Amino acid sequence: MTATLKNPFDISGKNAIVTGGAMGIGFGIVKRFVEAGANVVIADIDLNAAEAAAKKLAEGPGKAVAMRVDVSQEDAGDKMVEKCVKEFGSVDILVNNAGIFPSVPMLEMEPALFDKVIAINLKGLAFASKAAAAQMIKQGKEGKIINIASIDSLHPSMVGLAAYDASKGGVLMFTKNFALEVAPHGILVNAIAPGGITTEGTSGPIGSLTKEQMEQVLDQFKQLIPLGRMGEPDDIAKVTLFLASPAADYMTGEMIVVDGGRLLK
């Protein structure tokens, strides 16, 4: 990619897939990408929400199309790639954002829920990366894969997230190993570790926590953020745009922490 000094963040004309793009951090990323002139497949388990998201962005300049996908299904990666190629002609950027974070202490954890967390947050991300990278290699051009990890990839936030933290720790090391594997093809793989971000997903009941308990948890969490506020989806979206753009052309296998300084405490 060539970067002009005027706009090193130029991704206009690029074609992207954003998983879990219908709301929360994912929608924030889709918005920034479309605003920057990229075309985006919003790949979400909730088709109505994905379609509503695409509709909100109909004015462009980039295009947004919706598709239903459950990233934990074996053929999810291939289906997303197929859709992006059919709609836009190529896959240049994949953002693996879809994730779940049920809060259930390990001592109460059922194997099926543990499997589900790993299947969506880690295995789904890995096989979507495989499918996108295979397409990028076929295209013979460079590509970018960006994985939404978590500060929990580095340090546990609270009791109840053992499965989640195992999945997100896995995302960090998957990112590094896959970056090594696909570097010879010019495919860059990086991650972002968000801290506490206010989204639809963090605003309701989660796992065994009620909405009220969740509000309390978030309130306590906020006290520990040096910048004094929870993050917004756009705080993550702007850094995702950076990693997707030519400004990050010499970065791979890295994880950027975006947490208002939370891990400093």
Ligand code: NAP
């Ligand atoms: P969110 O508000 O719950 O949005 C996630 C989106 O992904 C939803 O549209 C959800 O659909 C969709 N989704 C869930 N399971 C899916 C699946 N199997 N296949 C496809 N789409 C699926 O979540 P968020 O807070 O924006 O979090 C996004 C990512 O950031 C996650 O990977 C999360 O772990 C990570 N993260 C978030 C925070 C935070 O504080 N928010 C902090 C660190 C990391 P439904 O709503 O229908 O399930």
